[in-house]
Amino acid sequence: MNKRIIAFFIALAVVLFGFAACGEPKEKAFMSGVVYEESTKTPLSGATVYLNDARFDTGADAQFTFSELEPGATYKLKVTKEYFEPFEEDIVAVYPTTTKEVNLKLKKIAEGFVPPIKEVGVAKLKSYDFDIAFGVDSKEVTISMTGSFVAPNNYSFEMKSKERSNTPEINNGKPEEPKEKVMKAVQIGNRQWIDDGSGFRPNENWHPGFGDLFSLVNLNVGQVTKSLQNPQAFVDNGMVQVGSQQCRQFKGISIIEEQIKGGDGKNKIQKLFVEFNVAIIGQGELAGVPVQMELTVYKSVMQIKTWSKITLSNFNISSEIKPPVK
Structure with a gap:
């Protein structure tokens, strides 16, 4: 074959191959990661993550994800959250994905911090x-309760909870939407009545869980007291009106300790990461009474994160809780 013709076909093949290569879509990369508090490894929700100009706000799982990245390109990762030192780092995107663990450091408060309120409690409330x-968080509430308490141990409340009747395995692999369950209960001394939809009836089997639910109030009070004594981050928002009460509002973060019993039966100390937003009566005969407590708590050993919000009102008003049925 003529050498010129052979050369022509070779050149044509090279050009066509080049066009084909240029026309192929270039693979994109992903980046994902988790944002933690440095000392307790608490997954941090509400952190703002930037990758250049792209933004992602972390949820309850503290994870972030970015897509459509150019492999080999350098991006600036920046993470911010209230009370924490900002984090910045240049990261090269690697195909197919790059993972990053971000550990944020708490900002330090001034030396010589004096607790604004010495004692928090509800013992003054009859x-x-x-x-x-x-x-889990404010967007995923599993139990809500409204009601009344009269000392020493009289309660009347309505509890709403969300439950799934089927597991994903039973439900053809699909997560079932949780259904709301409503229960009303009354406890007067050592007598209890419950209503799960068919009317009140005496509860013949004593249910200590009623008291356990209300112990959440005292649990939060204890955690708030420890948090205010030695906070890692703290903001005093001054006087605010909550319901009919004038309160001082405090926000911040504390790392406290509690003793738990391990699987081997021995006592262990675990750190609790506590993010608090509380309103407490600061003066008068009810000084120290918490009107509102919103806490996010992460237990480092058990690796459990919970959220709770408790609002108390109508203090020490003469009232009586009566049996719902004779």
């Missing part, structure tokens, strides 16, 4: 109304 919400 009666009050309550509104309790509990769950």
